[in-house]
Amino acid sequence: MSDSSDEGSKSYSVDEYAESKQALSRTLDSIRSTGEIGTFYIYSEYANPGLVIGGDRPIRLPLDEDDAQAIKSICQRMPSEHRNRIVVDNTVRNTWELDASKFNLVNKNWCEDFSSRILRDTAKGLGMFELRADPHRLLLYEPGSFFQTHSDSEKEQDIIGTLVICLPSQHEGGDVCLSFESQKHRLSTAKNSEFDLTAMSWYSNVTHEVERLTSGYRLVLTYKLFASGEDKISTSTFSQHTIGLKPMLVKFRTDFGAVEKPLYPLEHLYTKPSLCLKDPKGRDRSVGCCLNEICSEAGFYFMLGQTTHFQVDCDECQDQPTLRILYNLNGDQLSSKLVPDLEDFLDYDIGRKAPHSEDEGGLLAKAEVPRRISDRTEWTLAEGWLII
Known part of the structure; x- marks a missing residue:
């Protein structure tokens, strides 16, 4: 799924990749919502x-x-x-x-x-x-x-x-x-x-x-x-957040783009069958609009990914996500059943994304309720922005 022009990617250390991921994650985290919850x-x-x-x-x-x-x-x-x-x-x-x-x-x-x-x-x-x-x-x-x-x-x-x-x-x-x-x-x-x-x-x-x-x-x-209608966020809001983000994405693309595909997690849960750029809420909307403005200029494709999680019942409760479906920003399905490495997720936290157990007495949206399959628990949600 990478651009073929990037075949000659240079080598890098694990520490360099981790540091770049953390810096990119911090910059995206700094984008604030234009509204309240x-x-x-x-x-x-x-x-x-x-x-x-x-x-x-x-x-x-x-x-x-x-x-x-x-x-x-x-x-x-x-x-x-x-x-x-x-x-x-x-x-x-x-x-x-x-x-x-x-x-x-x-x-x-x-x-x-x-x-x-x-x-x-x-x-x-x-x-x-x-x-x-x-x-x-x-x-x-x-x-x-x-x-x-x-x-x-x-x-x-x-x-x-x-x-x-x-x-x-x-x-x-x-x-x-x-x-x-x-x-x-x-x-x-x-x-x-x-x-x-x-x-x-x-x-x-x-x-x-x-x-x-x-x-x-x-x-x-x-x-x-x-x-309803076209989403509009002021130009001043974009410029405030994209000044430092664009050069960071360009550097990330230069250093790691042919090999690594960063995924940035959404804050809100989305359980609908398809997603497009107008769907995200709160801070997710601000992040999406900023990325939409600069990703193509920085050499990235920008899309939404919907993942299915398989949490294996063991002492360490290992999570095995599968990127089931990709959508472009108009909500059109592009691909399915890719298996990302957990290292591709920026600031990944399974505990924050896992729906509550039914035994806890919480009331959940129907599509969020975990499904038991043998020795594992499965749930599907829109996991994050995929930047390729």
């Missing part, structure tokens, strides 16, 4: 969405007891995807839900307010240029309601996250706790719950928990977020 906005002025349930039952805001009971009467208990099964388990999630097909938002001013302010603020906070939001559910939390730690499934092509709009309804408790690697955020809606509207969002594989509601009702609209 989640957003939180409070709106004191907004258009009433005009919530109507069951075809003809308007819901007044702030929510009162009668309307809360009316909503509850046509809702069902919200199921969970747990251990690869869809179940209703009140020890995991205790929430009432109403599908988007069973309620309407009839105030036309809400649509304008939503798209011009809420969705715009959400996109900016997540570091995206443009987002599309599709209505998903109406959720009602009552005293005692909660949702254990989980991450959302990527069930649809191009879905990147979740938007939650908390409608005016006085309550206590019900904080949302977000976690991604070392980043942790607590989002509290209780303080402004009686009269204000709160909008929260997060990427689809950010782990989150809704803590137990202690009083009142928490009424939320949920939306599925999709990348």
Whole structure:
């Protein structure tokens, strides 16, 4: 897969290669996200969405007891995807839900307010240029309601996250706790719950928990977020990160390019069947856009790789990754079943990438659940940028 013009690559020592890999990894690690893993906005002025349930039952805001009971009467208990099964388990999630097909938002001013302010603020906070939001559910939390730690499934092509709009309804408790690697955020809606509207969002594989509601009702609209339009990151963002990266890639290509094929791991997990440049989230998006700008100039091909991991059950738990599929930046499949050396990965850490065991009680996206095969565990995910 290397360029044939590089056949005369010079020899090098293991230490030289290790040092160059570390330097390249540090430079790529220094690229920061243009957005956050989640957003939180409070709106004191907004258009009433005009919530109507069951075809003809308007819901007044702030929510009162009668309307809360009316909503509850046509809702069902919200199921969970747990251990690869869809179940209703009140020890995991205790929430009432109403599908988007069973309620309407009839105030036309809400649509304008939503798209011009809420969705715009959400996109900016997540570091995206443009987002599309599709209505998903109406959720009602009552005293005692909660949702254990989980991450959302990527069930649809191009879905990147979740938007939650908390409608005016006085309550206590019900904080949302977000976690991604070392980043942790607590989002509290209780303080402004009686009269204000709160909008929260997060990427689809950010782990989150809704803590137990202690009083009142928490009424939320949920939306599925999709990348929309062309991705745009400012030229100043590119130039800031690429000044040192381009000469480093050129040197790496000169010294090792005919033999070594570095792979840079993504931070987020991606479980969809194909990937293209517009799919990555947060810092992954910034890294991808920077590499896309300079790889060809530095003599590299740049693509996404999806790996299957085989973790053998032994004392050392050896990982045996297979690079099953390569995609170009448009999402077209290029190749399959290459076996990279672990040394090709920059800053490779199997512990950070392995999905949690089903026995730990976590809620996983279906495609992330490890599959048992004899004496090994197998899982597939988008592993990283492949720079060849």
